[in-house]
Amino acid sequence: MRLEVRGMEKATQRFVQLWGMYVDRFDPSHHCMDCLKGSRERRLHREIGDIESLELSNDWPYFYLCGLGRAPRRDSNVHLAVSPRQGAVASVGSLYGVTFTIHDALALRVDRLPKRWMGLDKEFTDCRNFQFGVQQFGYKLADVPVDTDSQSLLPEQAPSHSEVPTQDVSLLSKVL
Numbered sequence: 001m002r003l004e005v006r007g008m009e010k011a012t013q014r015f016v017q018l019w020g021m022y023v024d025r026f027d028p029s030h031h032c033m034d035c036l037k038g039s040r041e042r043r044l045h046r047e048i049g050d051i052e053s054l055e056l057s058n059d060w061p062y063f064y065l066c067g068l069g070r071a072p073r074r075d076s077n078v079h080l081a082v083s084p085r086q087g088a089v090a091s092v093g094s095l096y097g098v099t100f101t102i103h104d105a106l107a108l109r110v111d112r113l114p115k116r117w118m119g120l121d122k123e124f125t126d127c128r129n130f131q132f133g134v135q136q137f138g139y140k141l142a143d144v145p146v147d148t149d150s151q152s153l154l155p156e157q158a159p160s161h162s163e164v165p166t167q168d169v170s171l172l173s174k175v176l
Contacts, residue, residue: 001056001063001084002103009050011096014076017068020044022060026133028140031124035133036064056102058084064132065092065100079128081108110135 003020025037038060046067056063062083069076080092082105090107093099110132113125118139124130 001058001082001105003044003051003054003056003065004101004103005048005051005054005098006101007050007094007096007098008048011094011098013046014096014098015046015067015069015078017066018044018046018048020056020063020065022057023062023064023136024060026137028130028133031127031130033066033129035127035130038062056105058104060084062108062136063102063105064129065102066129067094067098067100069095077128079110079132081110081132082106083108108132108136 019033020041021033021036021038022041023036023038027035027037029035041056041063043054044065062081065078065080065082067078069078076095078092078094078098078100080090080100080102082090082102084104085106086104088106089101089103090105091099091101092107110128113120113131113134115122115125117125
């Protein structure tokens with residue numbers, strides 16, 4: 001995979017954070033960056049500027065790019081979840097005029113969770129990182145009683161590295 005960033009020279013200080021994470025696990029006890037487990041791409045940060053080609057690793061099932069904008073965050077945040085796929089191109093633009101393009105990567109749709117899903121607070125259910133983790137790895141139910149009308153049909157344990165799906169996002173959509 002290869003990352004290309006355009007328009008960042010004029011928007012460097014607009015993002016509060018900009019990071020990328022190679023992901024192969026999910027910790028549902030956290031939200032935001034802390035729920036995604038794997039390895040940070042240290043060369044991707046908010047001072048990166050425009051780049052034509054930043055080679056990314058293909059050795060992970062997923063790469064997650066996140067840019068946290070300033071208020072209103074819902075409009076200014078950027079999320080791009082991908083899996084390596086030769087010949088595919090994934091791209092996302094930002095409110096600030098920055099475009100992030102990842103070559104040889106397939107963009108993964110991340111569906112939103114309903115409010116109070118599984119009894120979780122808004123910090124979890126509104127978090128795009130957490131939504132991605134639930135979608136790709138499933139949600140392990142806590143050892144507490146849960147309203148049966150809201151139980152997840154997703155796997156209760158994360159799949160092994162070789163079982164990680166690369167594109168089937170229909171499972172979460174059917175549940176919701």
